[in-house]
Amino acid sequence: MAPGQPAKIDLAVTPKDLLLSMFDAAVKAALPAVIVPNYLPKPPKGRTIVIGAGKASAAMAKAVEDHWQGPLEGVVVTRYGHAVACKHIEILESSHPVPDKNGEDAARKILAKVQGLTKDDLVIALISGGASALMPLPAGDLTLADKQAINKALLASGASIDEMNCVRKHLSAIKGGRLAAAAHPAEVVSLLISDVPGDDPSVIGSGPTVPDKTTFADALSIVRKYKIAEPKAAIDHLEKGAEESIKPGDKSLEGNVLEMIATPQLSLEAAAEVARKAGYTPLILGDAIEGEAREVARVMAGIARQVEKYGQPAKRPCVLLSGGETTVTVRGKGRGGRCAEFLLALAVALDGLPGVHAIAADTDGIDGSEDNAGAIALDDILARAAKLGVSAKAALADNDGYSFFSKLDSLVVTGPTLTNVNDFRAIIIS
CATH class of the missing domain: 3.40.50.10180 (Glycerate kinase, MOFRL-like N-terminal domain)
Known part of the structure; x- marks a missing residue:
């Protein structure tokens, strides 16, 4: 194996476990x-x-x-x-x-x-x-x-x-x-x-x-x-x-x-090391990504599809890592911060693409004014929502990411972490 290349995927580590481990590493790097x-x-x-x-x-x-x-x-x-x-x-x-x-x-x-x-x-x-x-x-x-x-x-x-x-x-x-x-x-x-x-x-x-x-x-x-x-x-x-x-x-x-x-960059680097040890190639896309949360999500979904279809900018298995602070223009009456908004928009844009799993969470442990740090969206999130009669598109239109992920038991709840290096986002493409 060439230097710098990831090891074989650790099959004992589930996508959800890896997402949470990367977030944990990002937080610990800033304690x-x-x-x-x-x-x-x-x-x-x-x-x-x-x-x-x-x-x-x-x-x-x-x-x-x-x-x-x-x-x-x-x-x-x-x-x-x-x-x-x-x-x-x-x-x-x-x-x-x-x-x-x-x-x-x-x-x-x-x-x-x-x-x-x-x-x-x-x-x-x-x-x-x-x-x-x-x-x-x-x-x-x-x-x-x-x-x-x-x-x-x-x-x-x-x-x-x-x-x-x-x-x-x-x-x-x-x-x-x-x-x-x-x-x-x-x-x-x-x-x-x-x-x-x-x-x-x-x-x-x-x-x-x-x-x-x-x-x-x-x-x-x-x-x-x-x-x-x-x-x-x-x-x-x-x-x-x-x-x-x-x-x-x-x-x-x-x-x-x-x-x-x-800084956000140091936390992303800590998360990248966790990904690398699990056998995934980490790509840090940026520590200062701004813009409307749902628009940033569409861009990230496009990159994930490029990886899945063409092996660019990296071959799978890989992890796309990013930080920064997106914004949400409030149009509806729902609940949720920018991380929930981003993740909900990402799920809608990916439309159930197999093997793509993501987390978006605020490193301070609080997404907006709610009690969660963020949420996780595995590749079956829309299928599970459909069985419950829950519409991701309707939730997004109402800025109601918190309620959507709460109904699917997919919120990440840490309580206050007592640090804050902005939002953390990771997308696994396996």
């Missing part, structure tokens, strides 16, 4: 307990303040506590149900994806925690996916209700995560580098777990500790693109364009350090 200790800075002469926000931030805080030499204190906010008990760092919880009052209160606490620091002090900022919604602090005269309204509109519009976070930064008193600027002259070391296509640190959690290249004009063009005209106060704020976000080169951010400690 804070494993990765955070490798990036901790040296203790400072002065105080150590730990702040943070995101679905993984509480687990990150616990990892800091467990490996820190010396005193520390801090405040971190995570999503409801994602808390991890800490001794010295206060762990708060708030709502995601639509912000709430607890998130606003937490943001104020975090901002207050970095006030009055000196150059001898150190701030460790723990930022992961979800931070933007979990730490809302309205700018100017805006209210939480204003931010909630525009957040809901953006979520329903099909806007990309980059676009949503651009708008959020320009309606915020804490994002777009403002939190790090408030900590000046203390050194700020940001440990980031990426959940965004391209791993742009200014997009992760709307970049509270990193400089921002986007402008009010950019944010305004986004809301106009998606024809969002309410709430009026938020649109007016964008039109006035006062108090820009912190830009690259700003002296208040000099000397700060950014560390990207986990």
